[in-house]
Amino acid sequence: MKVFLGIDLGSTTSKAVIVDADGHIIGRGITNTRSDYAVAARIAQTEAEFSSRFTLLKRAVAVRSANGKNWEAIFDSLENRFHCLQFELRFDDLIAAMQANEASVADASLRSRMMAALPEVAVEVKETVRKRFFANEVSATSQFFRDLFNAAYMRALEWSHPELFDEMVALYDRSINPVENREMQFNFHDLVQQALPQLPQEYQSAIADIQACLKEIEAFDMTPADYVGTGYGRQLLPFQEKHIKSEILCHAMGAHACFPQTRTVLDIGGQDTKAIQVDGLGLVTSFQMNDRCAAGCGRYLGYIADEMNINVGELGPLALKAGYAANICSTCTVFAGAELREHLNLGEKKENILAGLHQAIVQRAFGLIARSGGVRNEFTLTGGVARNPAVRKYVTDMVHQNYGRDITINTDPDSIFMGALGASLFAARRK
Amino acid sequence: MEIQKELSMVKQKQMLAEQFMELSQVRETGRKVCYTFVPGNLTELIYAFDMLPVYPEINSLQSGMRKKSEEYIREAEDIGYSEDVCSYVKCDIGMMLQGNIGPTGQQLPPPDLLLLSYTGCFVFMKWFENLKHLYPNTEIAMLHIPYQEAGKIEPSAVKYVVDQLKTEVIPKFEKVSGQKFDIDRLAEKLKLSAKAEELLVDIFDSARHRPSPIDAYFGGVYYIGPIFTAFRGSEDCVDYYKELKSEVDYRVAHKLGPITPDGYMEKERFRLVVEGPPNWTHFREFWKLFYGLGAVFVSSTYTRVGGVYDDGFRHSPDSPLESLAVYCMGCYTNRNLPQRIDLMERCLKRYQADGLLVNSIKSCNSFSAGQLVMMRDLEERLAIPVGFIETDLVDPRYYSFSNIKNRLDSFFQMLEQRQTIRVSDDTLSDDVVV
Numbered sequence: 001m002k003v004f005l006g007i008d009l010g011s012t013t014s015k016a017v018i019v020d021a022d023g024h025i026i027g028r029g030i031t032n033t034r035s036d037y038a039v040a041a042r043i044a045q046t047e048a049e050f051s052s053r054f055t056l057l058k059r060a061v062a063v064r065s066a067n068g069k070n071w072e073a074i075f076d077s078l079e080n081r082f083h084c085l086q087f088e089l090r091f092d093d094l095i096a097a098m099q100a101n102e103a104s105v106a107d108a109s110l111r112s113r114m115m116a117a118l119p120e121v122a123v124e125v126k127e128t129v130r131k132r133f134f135a136n137e138v139s140a141t142s143q144f145f146r147d148l149f150n151a152a153y154m155r156a157l158e159w160s161h162p163e164l165f166d167e168m169v170a171l172y173d174r175s176i177n178p179v180e181n182r183e184m185q186f187n188f189h190d191l192v193q194q195a196l197p198q199l200p201q202e203y204q205s206a207i208a209d210i211q212a213c214l215k216e217i218e219a220f221d222m223t224p225a226d227y228v229g230t231g232y233g234r235q236l237l238p239f240q241e242k243h244i245k246s247e248i249l250c251h252a253m254g255a256h257a258c259f260p261q262t263r264t265v266l267d268i269g270g271q272d273t274k275a276i277q278v279d280g281l282g283l284v285t286s287f288q289m290n291d292r293c294a295a296g297c298g299r300y301l302g303y304i305a306d307e308m309n310i311n312v313g314e315l316g317p318l319a320l321k322a323g324y325a326a327n328i329c330s331t332c333t334v335f336a337g338a339e340l341r342e343h344l345n346l347g348e349k350k351e352n353i354l355a356g357l358h359q360a361i362v363q364r365a366f367g368l369i370a371r372s373g374g375v376r377n378e379f380t381l382t383g384g385v386a387r388n389p390a391v392r393k394y395v396t397d398m399v400h401q402n403y404g405r406d407i408t409i410n411t412d413p414d415s416i417f418m419g420a421l422g423a424s425l426f427a428a429r430r431k
Numbered sequence: 432m433e434i435q436k437e438l439s440m441v442k443q444k445q446m447l448a449e450q451f452m453e454l455s456q457v458r459e460t461g462r463k464v465c466y467t468f469v470p471g472n473l474t475e476l477i478y479a480f481d482m483l484p485v486y487p488e489i490n491s492l493q494s495g496m497r498k499k500s501e502e503y504i505r506e507a508e509d510i511g512y513s514e515d516v517c518s519y520v521k522c523d524i525g526m527m528l529q530g531n532i533g534p535t536g537q538q539l540p541p542p543d544l545l546l547l548s549y550t551g552c553f554v555f556m557k558w559f560e561n562l563k564h565l566y567p568n569t570e571i572a573m574l575h576i577p578y579q580e581a582g583k584i585e586p587s588a589v590k591y592v593v594d595q596l597k598t599e600v601i602p603k604f605e606k607v608s609g610q611k612f613d614i615d616r617l618a619e620k621l622k623l624s625a626k627a628e629e630l631l632v633d634i635f636d637s638a639r640h641r642p643s644p645i646d647a648y649f650g651g652v653y654y655i656g657p658i659f660t661a662f663r664g665s666e667d668c669v670d671y672y673k674e675l676k677s678e679v680d681y682r683v684a685h686k687l688g689p690i691t692p693d694g695y696m697e698k699e700r701f702r703l704v705v706e707g708p709p710n711w712t713h714f715r716e717f718w719k720l721f722y723g724l725g726a727v728f729v730s731s732t733y734t735r736v737g738g739v740y741d742d743g744f745r746h747s748p749d750s751p752l753e754s755l756a757v758y759c760m761g762c763y764t765n766r767n768l769p770q771r772i773d774l775m776e777r778c779l780k781r782y783q784a785d786g787l788l789v790n791s792i793k794s795c796n797s798f799s800a801g802q803l804v805m806m807r808d809l810e811e812r813l814a815i816p817v818g819f820i821e822t823d824l825v826d827p828r829y830y831s832f833s834n835i836k837n838r839l840d841s842f843f844q845m846l847e848q849r850q851t852i853r854v855s856d857d858t859l860s861d862d863v864v865v
Binding site: 245246247248249277279283284285286287288289291371373 | 814815817821834838845
């Protein structure tokens, strides 16, 4: 079996998708984009390879054992433990880097208090994150090592060492970037062997079946027969020109593959929004994208989440609880922050402000759609922001208001992977 | 800027050098100077009174190419011109404020007459209002050109323009030049104009061949130089086009592509039609984004901004004033959107283009307004890929290489996907190699 790889190096996240020769997705990988783009791309690729091995393993085990086990749940559990082990290896690396950075604290007494506190805080962080993984609370597509560590670290510091909070956060800030830009090697076999005994008691009986199939899956060659890179950072990928494709074409191709009747694609990414018109073959006929200003993109939401001190994933669900949408001017991300504070000062509810912010983003995106020729049936929303339920709500409202209720609106759970999927399909087509 | 070593290019440079030399010597020669605009210009009439024309738009684009425009624009902004004002205007005003040194390094004389024949651009009126403040003692002649709202030139509109020529424009010329109007002199020049126009049409039509022997945009802006500016109606102009035509014929006979700054374009991969003026501040870099990938422009609307000849219009010695009127009204930006769409459709078909590109100009409303509508219409009519980029005429602050490159990467890949699609046209003649 041949596999094909697509990598979408976005401004915020880097995604990888592996497909088989028929264009079916077998694995997905994602990580946050960092200053070393090549590392981000390789991490996404490695994650997609691991994800593919789990897919193949699950298929093999299901074929082998006809015992009616709930393999989906078992593999969810196994993969969570596998990811937790990966987290812990990165965690050890980061703690070691923070310890090695102790010299950056000039005051000797402060330094010794920080170094005394660090192991204690580290244990707390590790435990918190482990619990979250084991409770299936961590989504591999939205919470990366940095986010998981950061959230737990802040909470642990507030709880146990509030007097060292600023200094300890500064120490983390100094250490995380070099650690993130180092590529860590993970051994699939070793991690699976460590993860299997950690499965809950009720799944222990599945271990024998999994072990029986594991060797064959581990031996499977995941080297892609062909690959294509796309996205904002595509020119920085260590790929030859023939392996690089525009993200406009890749998003269109991904959307077409998932929803073949797609004629208009709206992709809201980290820093750009694209309105794309496609024909029945998935070929792009025209597109418009924002330039000179990134208001109305994913970064805008990230900025608002920071301003409100909440996780970006919580924004949408909170906005859906609004009674109405507060009026927010949609022209500038930075000014939106100021508007947000103004509304809060005036006593406006958080939910209503967030609803207004979401509406503003969508209005902005619809300006681009209008420039590109409007919405044609069917309409497909792609990109990371498509996962935000409030964005989906306002997009649906806007489509219905402006282009009629007959328009079919599609959003795939894999919306964030659309560009990478399109890239992998271009790779597979060249076979 | 030296981009090709052909004789036509050398000749054009000589013609320009002589023109600017004459302009620099008006104090000695006593010749009067008329500032006017390119679209729908009345160059033959200016020469019929022995006056010399100056085209502020051309000075601005030359300043852009010589990397002087940003300084001039800032100068104009310093005295209060807003960021959103047409960059040609600001560049021109800035140049005048800094001593009116023209593209050849010689000082340009002040105007004796401001001939405002505004055609498809309403900024022109404000532009000359501002020049009037800079040169308060200058005469102004105003020629109002009706927009082709109904998509055709009505006889009443021709009469309206001719009446203005007779009652407003010609008397002003007579007053400033001290010469009596001689219609036979004008007719003689128009005869030469028509000859050059005939040659120009043939030259641009050579893009029917594969490979196209010309780039109708980046090369085209040089080809329109003499006819749209100071030379239409002269023997020199006819000679220039004869020379150019023989060069183009040579390339057709030898199946050669157009000449680029890096020599002959070797492989023609994409044939494009473009709407909108080019960017002048990064002209070569902009051009290379296309020829570097084997993309050639087989037709452009910008090369029709000074006059449209495709549909058979020629200046006529038999009805001099009427033909000037029709010429002014026929300019590209004086046509309504359906006419512009039809013209582009004809070009896309006739020159077997793979796609349409729009270069939208930040500070040019007369070109940019309606471009998205036209683009969408053509995309639907012909099922061709369309691309959209944004630059500016001469304000380098609005030229973002990475933004343009990013969009063009996608556009070229769209074209690659559709290489098989060709728009056929039964009007093609047999000698066209497909």
